[in-house]
Amino acid sequence: MRTQNHHDSTFASLIGDIAFDTTEKEVGTVMSFGDGILQVDGLENAQMGELIDLGENQFGLTLNLEKDKVGIVALGSAAHLEAGSQVSRTGRILSLNVSDEIIGRVVDPLGRALDGRPEVAQGRLMNLERIAPGVMTRQSVTQPLQTGVKAIDAMIPIGRGQRELIIGDRGTGKTAIAVGTILNQADQNVICVYVGIGQKRSTLAQTRQILEERGAMNYTIIVSASASDAASLQYLAPYAGVAIAEYFLDQGKDVLVVYDDLTKHAQAYREISLLLRRPSGREAFPGDVFYLHSRLLERACRLNKEHGGGSITALPIIETQGNDVSAFVPTNVISITDGQIYLEADLFNAGMKPAINVGLSVSRVGSAAQIKSMKQVAGTMKLDLAQFRELQAFAQFSSDLDERTKAQLDRGVRVNAVLKQGWDTPLKVEEQVVVIFAAVNGYLDVIQEKYLVQWEKEYLEYIHGQHQAILVSMRKEQKMSDETIAALKSAIDVFNRLHEEWMLEA
Amino acid sequence: MMKILVTSAIELTAAQMSKIQKAVTKKYGSEAKISTVVNPKLIGGLTITVGSRQFDGSLRSKIDQIKKMLGEGTIS
Numbered sequence: 001m002r003t004q005n006h007h008d009s010t011f012a013s014l015i016g017d018i019a020f021d022t023t024e025k026e027v028g029t030v031m032s033f034g035d036g037i038l039q040v041d042g043l044e045n046a047q048m049g050e051l052i053d054l055g056e057n058q059f060g061l062t063l064n065l066e067k068d069k070v071g072i073v074a075l076g077s078a079a080h081l082e083a084g085s086q087v088s089r090t091g092r093i094l095s096l097n098v099s100d101e102i103i104g105r106v107v108d109p110l111g112r113a114l115d116g117r118p119e120v121a122q123g124r125l126m127n128l129e130r131i132a133p134g135v136m137t138r139q140s141v142t143q144p145l146q147t148g149v150k151a152i153d154a155m156i157p158i159g160r161g162q163r164e165l166i167i168g169d170r171g172t173g174k175t176a177i178a179v180g181t182i183l184n185q186a187d188q189n190v191i192c193v194y195v196g197i198g199q200k201r202s203t204l205a206q207t208r209q210i211l212e213e214r215g216a217m218n219y220t221i222i223v224s225a226s227a228s229d230a231a232s233l234q235y236l237a238p239y240a241g242v243a244i245a246e247y248f249l250d251q252g253k254d255v256l257v258v259y260d261d262l263t264k265h266a267q268a269y270r271e272i273s274l275l276l277r278r279p280s281g282r283e284a285f286p287g288d289v290f291y292l293h294s295r296l297l298e299r300a301c302r303l304n305k306e307h308g309g310g311s312i313t314a315l316p317i318i319e320t321q322g323n324d325v326s327a328f329v330p331t332n333v334i335s336i337t338d339g340q341i342y343l344e345a346d347l348f349n350a351g352m353k354p355a356i357n358v359g360l361s362v363s364r365v366g367s368a369a370q371i372k373s374m375k376q377v378a379g380t381m382k383l384d385l386a387q388f389r390e391l392q393a394f395a396q397f398s399s400d401l402d403e404r405t406k407a408q409l410d411r412g413v414r415v416n417a418v419l420k421q422g423w424d425t426p427l428k429v430e431e432q433v434v435v436i437f438a439a440v441n442g443y444l445d446v447i448q449e450k451y452l453v454q455w456e457k458e459y460l461e462y463i464h465g466q467h468q469a470i471l472v473s474m475r476k477e478q479k480m481s482d483e484t485i486a487a488l489k490s491a492i493d494v495f496n497r498l499h500e501e502w503m504l505e506a
Numbered sequence: 507m508m509k510i511l512v513t514s515a516i517e518l519t520a521a522q523m524s525k526i527q528k529a530v531t532k533k534y535g536s537e538a539k540i541s542t543v544v545n546p547k548l549i550g551g552l553t554i555t556v557g558s559r560q561f562d563g564s565l566r567s568k569i570d571q572i573k574k575m576l577g578e579g580t581i582s
Contacts, residue, residue, distance in 0.1 A: 011576075020571075022563040027555065042558035088560070 026089040028052075031069065033081050036230055037275050038072040040087060046070050049129060051090045056080045059110065060087065061094055061232060064276055071276055073232040075110060092125070096240055098247040099123020103191065106208060106222040109233050109240035114224060126247050128239040132298035139304040144369045145256065145313050148184030148426020149177060151356045151419040154378035154436055155385075156341055159369025160190075160254050161302025161311040165333055167318045167325065168343030172355050174317045176423035177341065178258040179207060181315065183214050184426035185256060190313075191248050192220040193257045195241035198234050198264030201226045210424070234268035242299045245312045249301075252308035257300070261317035262293060266329045283328045290332045297336050339363040353420060358385055372479035374429060377436045381415065384440070388412025407445075414444040417452040427460075430474040434463055434488060437480075443492045451502035459495055467491045508538040513545050514552040515564065526554075 028042030038060060046052070052060040058078045064071025072087070081087075096111030099121045106115040109128075113119050141159035158164045166174045182192045194211075196204045204224055211217050221244055225237035238259050245255040259265070266289055273286035281287050293316075300314035316337065318330050323344065325334065334340055339362045348355035367375050391409055395401060401409070418439040421427070427435070435456055438444060447455050463471065470491065473484050480488075496503070510530055512518075518526070523542075530538050534556070550565035 017575075020568050022561055023567060023571075024559065024561050026558050027560040028558055044558045 027086050028070065028088070030081055030083055030085045030087060032083060033074075033078070033085075035275050036074045036078075036232060036272075038074060038078075038081065038087070040070045040072055041068070043070045043087070043089060046089055047093065049094050051092045051094055053088045053090050054078050054081060055085070055087070059090070061236075063272070073272055073276075074230065075232050075236070076230055094128045094236070095125045096128065096243060097123060098126045098244050102221055102244060102247075103219060104217045104221070106224060107240075108229075109223060109225050109236035111240070124247060126243040128236060128243050129295075130243070130246065130299065132295065133301045133303060133307070137301075137303055137307045139302050139309075140368070141302050141311075141365045142368055143254075143302075143311070144371060144374075144429075145181075145190070145254075146184055146188060146429050147177070147181040148428070149180060149354055150421055150427060150432050150436065151354060151358060152177070152341060153370075153429060153432055154374060154419075155358055155382045156339065156356070156361045156363040157366065157370045157374070158313065158315075158339075158363060159302075159365045160313050161300065162339070162363070162365045162369070163297050163300045163314040163316065163337040164363060165316050165318060165337040165340040166343070167320060167330060167334070167340050168355070169320055169323060169345045172343035172345050172348050173353060173423060174319070174343055175203075175207070175260055177343075177354060178260060178315050178317060179210065180423050180426050182211065182220060182256065182258065183216050183424065185219065186215065188254075190219070190254045190256050191245075192216070193241045193245050193255060194220060194222050195237050195257065195259050196222065196224045196226065197237045197259065197261060198225070198227050198268060199260065201228070214424075231268040231271040234265060235272055238262070238265055238296050242296060242312065242314075246299065249303065249310040249312050250308065252310045254310060255312045257312060257314050259296075259314065259316040261319050262333060263317075263319045263329060266292065285328060289329065290336075293329075293333055294336050297333075338365055351420075352416075354423065356419075358382060358419075359389065371429060373433045373474050373477075374436075376480055377433055377440055381436065381440060384415060385412065388416065410445060411442065413449060414447070414452060415439045417449065418444070418456065420453070428471075430471045431460055431463075433474060433480070434470070435460065437488060438492050441489075443496060446496065446503050448502055448504055455499070455502060458499070459492075462495050462498075463491065508534050508556065510534070510538050510540045511543065511555040512540055512552055513543045513548065513555070513564075515544070515546055515548040515550050517544055518542065518552075530554075 026043060026045055028040040030038055031041050032039045046062050048062060048065055050062050052062060052072050054060050058076045060072040060074045062070055063073050097120060101121045105113060105120060108114055111120060141161040143160040145158045145160045147153055147158060166177055168174050185192055204226060208222060211220055223237055223241045225233040241257050245257045248255050269292050270285050274280060278286050297314055300312045302311040303309060316333060318333050320330055342357045342360040343355045344357045347357060395409055418435055470484055470487055474480060512526060527540060530540060548564035548566045551563045553564050554561045
């Protein structure tokens with residue numbers, strides 16, 4: 001009985017709080033509605049990019065303002081609308097509600113919950129479109145963003161605040177690298193936003209499950225506009241993702257945003273532009289498809305101390321057709337980002353996973369974003385691998401090789417093999433350093449090729465078990481002192497002697 | 507010439523209409539022309555639409571406000 005009274009009084013006070021004034025709103029009448037585009041009469045003061053209330057908790061976005069009508073894109077099916085229906089302005093420029101409770105949630109580009117849990121608690125309204133931070137508010141990129149992938153952290157290092165493109169054909173492991181990077185941020189104090197654009201819901205469910213199982217949802221937000229969602233929602237999804245990231249950026253935090261993928265994003269925008277009858281250009285894309293991506297990716301930044309010191313790192317994904325990186329959208333995004341990770345189907349099929357083409361991949365931030373210990377071991381690795389690849393092509397045609405060339409080939413094979421990695425087994429940077437140290441300093445030269453994978457696995461277990469001090473000192477000092485190097489050398493010698501059965505016939 | 511649409515839940519009496527006419531003339535001048543529509547969906551009250559501005563005094567919108575508040579409102 002007491003609870004009943006309590007409820008009654010709270011309801012009474014709630015209702016008492018409501019102001020029953022006559023509301024004023026601006027309305028318009030739907031003249032035509034087809035293919036998700038409404039032409040509306042009225043709405044004289046509607047602003048560009050404003051949210052329009054279509055009724056039944058559905059919204060539209062003004063994209064065309066003309067003298068006597070407004071072109072609105074429906075954000076959803078809006079199946080209840082018909083000619084003559086009334087729609088009204090919300091007065092709100094396209095924005096979504098973000099608060100600290102959004103971490104761990106799956107939301108749509110308007111911030112509405114998709115995971116069956118209650119709506120995200122009230123926080124700040126973040127605009128989806130925002131002017132990127134200016135030149136004077138930024139700082140250069142110096143802190144590493146550890147992906148946990150040896151090939152990337154050693155030779156194509158990514159820094160916090162950088163934009164690095166992951167580009168390749170379908171099925172080459174682009175999403176795997178991105179998700180692997182998210183998994184590796186568990187102890188890195190980085191909040192992750194995964195934006196799924198035009199993806200299959202089954203794929204997204206799988207991704208979400210993996211993130212949940214590995215505890216990554218404790219620091220990750222998923223924004224989803226899947227393949228069956230309206231093109232307008234797919235168009236907005238990346239901007240929603242970066243808007244959420246900016247909420248945390250304003251708190252001085254580091255954020256990682258993955259856009260999977262921007263090819264489908266450009267296609268959704270092309271669809272909307274063609275329906276709005278905007279002039280089309282190359283590959284039927286509208287004239288501003290470059291601006292579509294440049295304004296999105298420019299919002300990734302590293303802010304200086306006066307502005308909070310936070311950063312947004314962007315990992316956009318582009319899918320190429322037949323390895324064609326000179327197609328329209330890929331060249332656009334390559335010119336915007338600070339480097340690319342190029343994945344090749346040939347490498348993937350040959351068993352090289354991750355299928356990164358180290359020669360064509362580049363990071364324009366480079367070693368400025370590497371810790372000293374990694375720089376010490378990986379310094380010449382890229383050059384060595386490039387020489388190895390040249391030799392490989394040469395060696396196919398000549399069977400008579402001198403000792404030195406043969407040795408270089410063998411070393412190259414081993415260094416290459418060390419770069420192979422499971423997509424869901426990220427390595428901490430200390431672990432990467434000790435493995436690469438062994439490879440580039442010739443400790444693998446005596447091991448047979450077929451045992452290399454096993455060698456690495458047991459070697460890491462051995463270092464963790466017997467020589468934890470080496471890893472701890474590297475983590476603390478961020479570099480390898482002479483004592484650490486000496487200790488590591490003797491540790492590897494001991495380990496190799498323990499596994500004579502893997503060695504080459506003497 | 508200003509076109510004004512008055513939508514009410516039930517048929518308005520002559521007295522109510524003249525009241526509305528007076529208020530409209532006061533605000534928009536005698537050039538205003540009023541047309542009326544009956545829409546039971548409003549439940550009660552009326553809405554006045556001037557161009558694209560709509561003044562919503564219907565019972566329906568007040569009930570919608572309560573619905574929204576109870577749905578999203580926090581109970582402290």
